[in-house]
Amino acid sequence: QVHLVESGGGLVQAGGSLRLSCVASGNGVSGNAMGWYQQLPGSQRELVATITEDNRTEIKDFVKGRFTISRDGAKNTLYLQIDNLQPADTAVYYCSAGRFIGRYYVRDSWGQGTQVTVSS
Numbered sequence: 001q002v003h004l005v006e007s008g009g010g011l012v013q014a015g016g017s018l019r020l021s022c023v024a025s026g027n028g029v030s031g032n033a034m035g036w037y038q039q040l041p042g043s044q045r046e047l048v049a050t051i052t053e054d055n056r057t058e059i060k061d062f063v064k065g066r067f068t069i070s071r072d073g074a075k076n077t078l079y080l081q082i083d084n085l086q087p088a089d090t091a092v093y094y095c096s097a098g099r100f101i102g103r104y105y106v107r108d109s110w111g112q113g114t115q116v117t118v119s120s
Contacts, residue, residue: 002028002097004111009093011117016085020114022078022095030073032097035105036080038063039092039113047096049080050105063089085118092116 008020020036022029033052039045049069051057057069068081078095092113098106 002026002032002109004028004095004097004109006093006095006111006114009114009116011119012085014086014118014120016118017081017083018085018116020080020082020093020095020116022080022111024076024078024095024097027073027076028097029071029076029078032108033099033105034069034071034078035096035098035107036067036069036078037094037096037110038089039094041090045094047105050100051078052100082116085116087118087120089116090118 003025006022035050036048037045038048048060048063051069066083071078092115094110094113096107096110098108
């Protein structure tokens with residue numbers, strides 16, 4: 001089981017940027033397909049981005065163009081770069097370690113989350 005710790009959230013003015021980080025235990029980042037989830041206030045947790053072991057990435061349409069997922073295997077760290085932040089991005093963001101079965105992403109674990117709050 002991979003243990004994950006997210007960080008990098010905070011209060012940001014609309015139009016600004018944040019880079020969220022997720023540190024994984026062992027070699028979790030390089031040994032798994034990784035993802036980021038977004039949980040809007042009062043809503044279900046929703047997958048927004050994934051990256052495979054060979055660095056294939058997929059970003060969901062509603063955040064495409066502003067969200068970028070990447071990783072540094074040597075640092076066991078996953079990143080989510082969010083540019084041009086909007087108030088609608090206000091959410092708790094969780095990273096995940098998992099795998100793909102065909103086109104389906106299967107989560108094995110996720111961290112405690114990091115809060116992003118975007119002001120107008």
